[in-house]
Amino acid sequence: MNHLPAQIQDRSALGELASAIAVESRWMIADTAVMTWRNLIRYRRSPELFIFSTASPVMFIFLFNYVFGGAIPTGDLNYIDFLMPGILVQTTLFSATQTGVGLAEDLQKGMVDRYRSLPMARSAVLGGRVAAETLVSLFVACLMLAVGYIIGMRFHGGFWPGFAVPFMVAGFAFGFSWVAAFIGASVRNAEGAGSLMFFVVFPFTFLSSAFVPVETMPGWLQPFTSVNPVTYAVDLGRALSQGGVIVANAWPTLLWTLLFTFVVGPVAVWRYRRV
Amino acid sequence: MDNAIEVRQISKSYGKVVALENVDLNVRRGSVMGLLGPNGAGKTTLVRILTTLLRPSSGSATVLGYDVVRHARHLRSYIGLAGQSAAVDDLLTGRENIHMAGRLYHMPKREVQKRAQDLLEQFDLVEAADRSVKGYSGGMRRRLDLAASLVANPPMIFLDEPTTGLDPRSRLELWDVIRNLVSEGTTVLLTTQYLEEADQLADEITVIDLGKVIAQGTADELKHQAGSEFIEVTVRDAEETRRAAGVLSNFAENNECDINEEDNIASIMVEDGAPLMVQIVRSLDAEDIAVANMAVRQPTLDDVFLALTGRTAEEAATESEQDQD
Numbered sequence: 257m258n259h260l261p262a263q264i265q266d267r268s269a270l271g272e273l274a275s276a277i278a279v280e281s282r283w284m285i286a287d288t289a290v291m292t293w294r295n296l297i298r299y300r301r302s303p304e305l306f307i308f309s310t311a312s313p314v315m316f317i318f319l320f321n322y323v324f325g326g327a328i329p330t331g332d333l334n335y336i337d338f339l340m341p342g343i344l345v346q347t348t349l350f351s352a353t354q355t356g357v358g359l360a361e362d363l364q365k366g367m368v369d370r371y372r373s374l375p376m377a378r379s380a381v382l383g384g385r386v387a388a389e390t391l392v393s394l395f396v397a398c399l400m401l402a403v404g405y406i407i408g409m410r411f412h413g414g415f416w417p418g419f420a421v422p423f424m425v426a427g428f429a430f431g432f433s434w435v436a437a438f439i440g441a442s443v444r445n446a447e448g449a450g451s452l453m454f455f456v457v458f459p460f461t462f463l464s465s466a467f468v469p470v471e472t473m474p475g476w477l478q479p480f481t482s483v484n485p486v487t488y489a490v491d492l493g494r495a496l497s498q499g500g501v502i503v504a505n506a507w508p509t510l511l512w513t514l515l516f517t518f519v520v521g522p523v524a525v526w527r528y529r530r531v
Numbered sequence: 532m533d534n535a536i537e538v539r540q541i542s543k544s545y546g547k548v549v550a551l552e553n554v555d556l557n558v559r560r561g562s563v564m565g566l567l568g569p570n571g572a573g574k575t576t577l578v579r580i581l582t583t584l585l586r587p588s589s590g591s592a593t594v595l596g597y598d599v600v601r602h603a604r605h606l607r608s609y610i611g612l613a614g615q616s617a618a619v620d621d622l623l624t625g626r627e628n629i630h631m632a633g634r635l636y637h638m639p640k641r642e643v644q645k646r647a648q649d650l651l652e653q654f655d656l657v658e659a660a661d662r663s664v665k666g667y668s669g670g671m672r673r674r675l676d677l678a679a680s681l682v683a684n685p686p687m688i689f690l691d692e693p694t695t696g697l698d699p700r701s702r703l704e705l706w707d708v709i710r711n712l713v714s715e716g717t718t719v720l721l722t723t724q725y726l727e728e729a730d731q732l733a734d735e736i737t738v739i740d741l742g743k744v745i746a747q748g749t750a751d752e753l754k755h756q757a758g759s760e761f762i763e764v765t766v767r768d769a770e771e772t773r774r775a776a777g778v779l780s781n782f783a784e785n786n787e788c789d790i791n792e793e794d795n796i797a798s799i800m801v802e803d804g805a806p807l808m809v810q811i812v813r814s815l816d817a818e819d820i821a822v823a824n825m826a827v828r829q830p831t832l833d834d835v836f837l838a839l840t841g842r843t844a845e846e847a848a849t850e851s852e853q854d855q856d
Contacts (some may be wrong), residue, residue, distance in 0.1 A: 283637060290634045294623065301622045301663060370618035370679070373582045375607040376635040 284377040291384020292391070295358065299392060305354070309396055313347040314403050320467060321407060328468050333498060337412070340404045341421065341493030342466030345486060347400060348393040348429035349461060353453035355385045355433040356440025359528070360449035363441070368528075379525050382441070386433040393429040397422035413499040421496050424509075428489045431513035438524035460486045465494075485512035535560045535687055535718040536581065541590035543576050550576040551742045553590070558720055558735075563713050565733025566722040567832070573742040574722035575615065578691045581720070582612045595687055608636065611680035611688040615695065619664050619675050626651060626660045629679050636683035643682065650678040654708060670701025677708065688712065690721045694728060706731060726832030736832075738839060745839050754830045756838065759784060762807065763798040764815070765824035772797055778814050782807055798828075 299305055320343065325335035362368050371381050401422060411418035436453060443449040463477065464486035473481060481487055492505035536558035543551040551573045558564040566574045579585040581594055583603040592599045597606035619628045626647055633643030651660045654674040659667060664675065673693060680688060694702040709732055713719055723729050729736050730750045738746040746753055766775050769792055776788040776797040783799035790797055801807055804827035815822055
């Protein structure tokens with residue numbers, strides 16, 4: 257090893273940047289796949305995580321549908337039809353917070369020192385978390401739709417739009433995972449990240465159209481609820497499953513998702529690399 | 532180029548806190564360098580710089596000819612790091628942990644599987660290989676951590692306090708593992724707070740304290756720096772110990788004799804012990820003191836640390852802990 261490989265003879269900053277880009281692009285996908293595999297195994301082996309992300313959403317469906325549902329006026333829609341898109345978005349967002357909690361845990365336990373001393377792509381540690389959470393979100397969304405169907409929810413918007421619902425919900429959760437990753441990489445403490453995440457997700461999901469129509473909320477709250485990205489995502493899910501305005505809700509949802517992915521995402525990777 | 536590591540005038544500070552100050556270090560290929568110092572001396576900081584986890588504030592360092600800053604990405608393929616907190620995933624099995632590390636070193640799947648099996652055998656983890664790490668003992672976790680860091684057969688390995696917090700038996704087991712590693716030609720840089728550990732494993736020792744290198748050399752050279760040897764005489768009871776001390780102090784370099792009342796041992800510091808032995812026995816005999824045991828003891832690294840810094844390693848560690856608070 258007396259001779260350095262030719263490609264690293266170039267000692268300029270530009271050379272280092274080029275080599276950084278070469279490593280990232282060459283190994284990003286393979287390394288992200290390894291990290292995704294790791295995180296999915298973790299999911300399967302931690303029952304508390306699995307129950308948190310499957311059983312509790314199902315309980316929420318029953319709670320809202322049978323306890324609160326009768327008291328909430330939803331116009332022409334049955335409450336279960338109104339509820340399902342909302343609860344799907346809420347559940348997958350809460351599940352996506354695990355991206356940040358898990359990342360903070362790795363940072364706390366020193367796992368990250370191992371990763372950072374390996375010749376792997378830096379973005380793969382976050383990418384693997386986000387990818388795994390997105391797959392979990394997709395699974396949970398399908399499971400919840402099945403439960404919803406059993407207790408009376410029906411798709412009134414046609415087959416393909418209905419088919420798209422779980423994917424759209426998982427896609428939105430994917431975007432939000434980057435926000436969670438950013439919080440996790442900044443807080444670096446699993447409990448701290450967890451409780452901070454709760455205070456972020458809670459208002460965004462409840463001050464939205466997820467569980468009750470926005471029109472029933474006080475006027476001073478409505479400016480917030482109507483720009484809230486969760487409202488757009490829920491309304492899009494509702495339009496896809498029940499029929500209604502798809503495009504007007506689709507582009508803000510997409511815009512928020514892209515913003516999370518391509519603006520917050522790189523910032524999160526940067527935060528992680530700064531550790 | 533015979534050095535695996537060359538460190539030139541490395542400093543690292545965090546704001547006003549100086550963690551390392553103008554550290555120089557050379558580590559020969561195929562040797563074991565022991566980095567010895569109390570808690571908070573800067574050992575881990577140096578390891579983090581050499582493994583590309585931290586950038587130095589000033590100075591430069593190469594590992595295997597790669598600059599740790601400019602060639603960080605390439606260097607990572609050739610080094611292994613087993614850290615202070617065993618970086619293994621609790622929910623994965625031992626085999627999966629090694630497998631994951633191998634895949635992230637970009638080894639082909641087949642090769643990783645074979646290598647994982649070899650390592651599990653070598654590190655006595657075969658039985659536990661397919662159980663999740665959650666149930667592993669502290670020693671097993673360290674061995675697994677070490678195995679994972681060796682998966683790509685790196686020519687250079689960094690062990691940051693590999694045995695801290697282990698029970699004596701696990702420590703001895705890990706020492707064996709490290710010795711095997713060295714016999715296969717791997718260069719090892721090992722940090723430790725245990726003087727005995729450096730003595731046992733390292734070809735050369737660098738003592739660092741408060742971010743500075745305060746001594747460098749083989750264990751024998753360092754002991755020589757402490758200057759002296761000790762003669763220890765064990766007698767039968769406390770009364771004889773006191774009388775023996777009276778006799779011995781005449782032979783001592785500093786005319787002082789330490790008494791260990793519990794074990795009835797009187798000991799003195801001398802320049803060169805062996806030639807004095809006969810005279811001492813005669814003098815004790817003349818006083819009618821029966822000698823149960825008598826030995827020339829080389830100074831331990833504890834004595835060395837005391838001679839170098841004016842405090843024992845334990846005191847130094849307590850101090851820096853207080854600093855950190």
